Amino acid sequence: QLQLQESGPGLVKPSETLSLTCTVSGGSIRSNDYYWAWVRQPPGKGLEWIGSVYYSGSTYYNTSLKSRLTISVDRSNNQFSLSLNSVTATDTAVYYCASQRRSGGYYFDSWGQGTLVSVSS
């Protein structure tokens, strides 16, 4: 059973860069079975897929965020990361990392606990 854990600052200033890391345990980030994904949820609202990365480094981004977004993988530390620049208050959300199945369906079968990131001066 995979376990995922997000880490990073809980407060980011407007126009700056939001950076989060997800540490994967209970399995290898080099697995052929998974993409590694970020999903966010603004307070009181629904879920939004941000983007996904494969251990090879291939990335897939939500087009609405693509111009500000970088997702990368650190195979040596079994981690993957999110960087979102030029943030505004609308980027305030709980950010989840998740394992996304790569075959038999692209759904999320394990999730981190989530981390609240607030954008405020």
Add this chain to the structure above:
Amino acid sequence: ETVMTQSPGTLSVSPGEEATLSCRASQSVGTNLAWYQQKPGQAPRLLIYGASTRATGIPARFSGSGSGTEFTLTISSLQSEDFAVYYCQEFNSWPPLTFGGGTKVEIK
């Protein structure tokens, strides 16, 4: 991009009764659909994938059905721990991946 619409927004149900939640896709997604449960302060939990296959450890009272554009999640005999928000997610058009807006199941 496929738009997923869930109804109703809120469903009031008494414990022990059955709940029926709907998810509609703006275009056919085949059976490429998943359902998640989210309780307050918690991450979503995968319930159903492939429209009708229960994920590991999910009780049999949860069942999914449908194909194409119309999907249903049925929770038979609601237990106290089932009161939560439920989301559908399509994965036919990957990438991207899109979620429905959610249905809150509350105690009547």
